[in-house]
Amino acid sequence: MSLRGSACIVGAYEHPTRKAEDKSVAQLHAEVAWGALQDAGLSKDDIDGYVCAGDAPGLGPLSMIDYMGLDRLRYADSTDLGGCSYIAHVAHAAAAIKLGRANVVLVTLAGRPRSEGQAVGTGARAQNPNVPDDQFEVPFTKTTGTSYALCAMRHMHDYGTTSEQLAWIKVAASHHAQHNPHAMLKKVVTVEDVVNSPMVSDPLHRLDCCVISDGGGALIVARPEIARSLKRPVVTVRGTGETAQGEFGGYRDLTSSGAQLTGARAFGEAGVTPADIQYASIYDSFTITVLMQLEDLGFCAKGEGGKFVSDGNLISGVGRLPFNTDGGGLCNNHPANRGGMTKVIEAVRQLRGEAHPAVQVPGCTLALAHGTGGLLGHRHGSATLILERE
Amino acid sequence: MSEKLFAAPVADPTSQAVWDAARQGRLLIGLCKDTGKHFWYPRGVSPFTLSPNVDLVEASGQGTVYSYTILRAGGPTCAAYVELAEGPRLFTNIVDCDLAEVRIGAKVRLVFKATEGEGAPVPCFTLA
Numbered sequence: 001m002s003l004r005g006s007a008c009i010v011g012a013y014e015h016p017t018r019k020a021e022d023k024s025v026a027q028l029h030a031e032v033a034w035g036a037l038q039d040a041g042l043s044k045d046d047i048d049g050y051v052c053a054g055d056a057p058g059l060g061p062l063s064m065i066d067y068m069g070l071d072r073l074r075y076a077d078s079t080d081l082g083g084c085s086y087i088a089h090v091a092h093a094a095a096a097i098k099l100g101r102a103n104v105v106l107v108t109l110a111g112r113p114r115s116e117g118q119a120v121g122t123g124a125r126a127q128n129p130n131v132p133d134d135q136f137e138v139p140f141t142k143t144t145g146t147s148y149a150l151c152a153m154r155h156m157h158d159y160g161t162t163s164e165q166l167a168w169i170k171v172a173a174s175h176h177a178q179h180n181p182h183a184m185l186k187k188v189v190t191v192e193d194v195v196n197s198p199m200v201s202d203p204l205h206r207l208d209c210c211v212i213s214d215g216g217g218a219l220i221v222a223r224p225e226i227a228r229s230l231k232r233p234v235v236t237v238r239g240t241g242e243t244a245q246g247e248f249g250g251y252r253d254l255t256s257s258g259a260q261l262t263g264a265r266a267f268g269e270a271g272v273t274p275a276d277i278q279y280a281s282i283y284d285s286f287t288i289t290v291l292m293q294l295e296d297l298g299f300c301a302k303g304e305g306g307k308f309v310s311d312g313n314l315i316s317g318v319g320r321l322p323f324n325t326d327g328g329g330l331c332n333n334h335p336a337n338r339g340g341m342t343k344v345i346e347a348v349r350q351l352r353g354e355a356h357p358a359v360q361v362p363g364c365t366l367a368l369a370h371g372t373g374g375l376l377g378h379r380h381g382s383a384t385l386i387l388e389r390e
Numbered sequence: 391m392s393e394k395l396f397a398a399p400v401a402d403p404t405s406q407a408v409w410d411a412a413r414q415g416r417l418l419i420g421l422c423k424d425t426g427k428h429f430w431y432p433r434g435v436s437p438f439t440l441s442p443n444v445d446l447v448e449a450s451g452q453g454t455v456y457s458y459t460i461l462r463a464g465g466p467t468c469a470a471y472v473e474l475a476e477g478p479r480l481f482t483n484i485v486d487c488d489l490a491e492v493r494i495g496a497k498v499r500l501v502f503k504a505t506e507g508e509g510a511p512v513p514c515f516t517l518a
Contacts, residue, residue, distance in 0.1 A: 249429030250478025
């Protein structure tokens with residue numbers, strides 16, 4: 001069964017805050033939900049499905065449906081694939097709609113890691129005695145930074161990828177972020193700026209890493225008949241894919257990801273190829289994340305990512321594949337340390353023609369959003385979404 | 391300057407034998423008896439077949455660096471994946487050597503390092 005054409009994104013809202021000292025996580029979830037309803041032109045009573053991930057406070061969706069007073073639910077889901085969850089949630093909502101279990105599904109994300117004092121992504125983690133891998137990994141300074149750095153180092157070894165090539169990804173994000181008044185890092189940077197920034201975890205420099213921010217976002221996914229009755233441009237689900245990968249007993253190739261599976265499935269369902277994509281939101285927790293995902297999705301061959309991202313090829317109006325035109329996680333925001341939601345939101349803006357004029361892709365009718373969750377160097381989720389404008 | 395102690399591994403009922411062996415200086419890894427393939431980390435089922443037909447076997451302690459990174463914060467720490475001679479790769483630290491000499495493909499050998507409190511020592515590697 002295909003999800004192609006089964007549902008539309010009718011509401012999308014990104015919270016403008018980047019530091020929410022005066023708000024709770026639950027309040028941020030509620031504010032983005034309200035924002036998405038306003039964007040769609042719908043009301044709370046229209047919502048009959050709710051989806052969230054592990055950033056939602058409380059048991060699964062229960063505390064948030066109570067806080068927001070969602071009292072007409074027929075469908076609830078709290079699948080957590082890490083930061084890419086919300087990309088998969090759109091597919092879950094579309095499946096629920098196709099099966100007749102919901103008409104209007106709300107998806108929310110919010111968090112305050114910045115206000116709660118998480119300064120960097122290199123902090124040590126505590127062991128949970130029920131997580132079987134913790135005892136074998138946490139003693140060895142397992143951090144977000146080291147996990148992605150291990151992938152980058154091996155990619156450089158196998159394919160000759162360079163720090164300068166990775167830096168081009170940050171350079172492109174910064175070119176886009178200069179036009180976003182909400183972006184945390186609005187200054188345009190050069191390849192030299194990136195490679196001369198302090199080394200965090202070889203070979204990743206500080207400017208290879210995403211920002212840490214508070215904030216959130218929400219989506220409303222609805223039945224196509226409902227979408228066509230609203231005043232907003234119609235953005236339709238065309239292709240979807242999701243997976244999760246472990247370490248395969250100690251044999252995983254650190255230079256590839258689940259995007260190989262999710263991309264192939266999403267492109268197959270959509271009946272299009274990477275060459276047809278006019279805009280791509282690619283989760284950018286680190287520069288290496290983008291490079292590996294572009295390869296695995298098929299925008300270039302494995303090992304060719306370094307060449308593909310160089311020379312401004314990801315800059316809107318300059319290169320072949322405009323990416324993360326909001327500035328992405330590298331420059332704009334990374335609410336709750338989970339970048340999947342904002343990836344979908346910017347893809348929706350592009351398809352509606354509502355991105356900043358300086359970065360808007362002219363006549364954008366086909367876009368992709370892809371994310372990774374968890375730790376790419378250990379175990380991770382992947383989700384791909386292809387959206388089209390009718 | 392005293393050496394940094396590693397965090398103590400928190401054993402569970404299925405991993406106690408692994409950490410007991412570590413106290414004797416032996417690294418136990420998983421063996422799937424159906425496929426003959428070794429795996430890391432050790433567990434009560436095969437990650438290849440899900441069969442409980444598994445065993446713990448002692449690794450030689452020889453390996454090569456599959457990938458590494460040097461985390462700069464809090465004093466340089468070299469986190470790495472070491473590919474064991476038996477096949478699987480394990481996440482570990484490279485210690486007791488000049489970290490600037492670490493390269494992918496470098497030969498390494500097992501050294502156990504002390505952990506905090508009464509914790510079992512953890513398997514690290516040093517350049518061979």
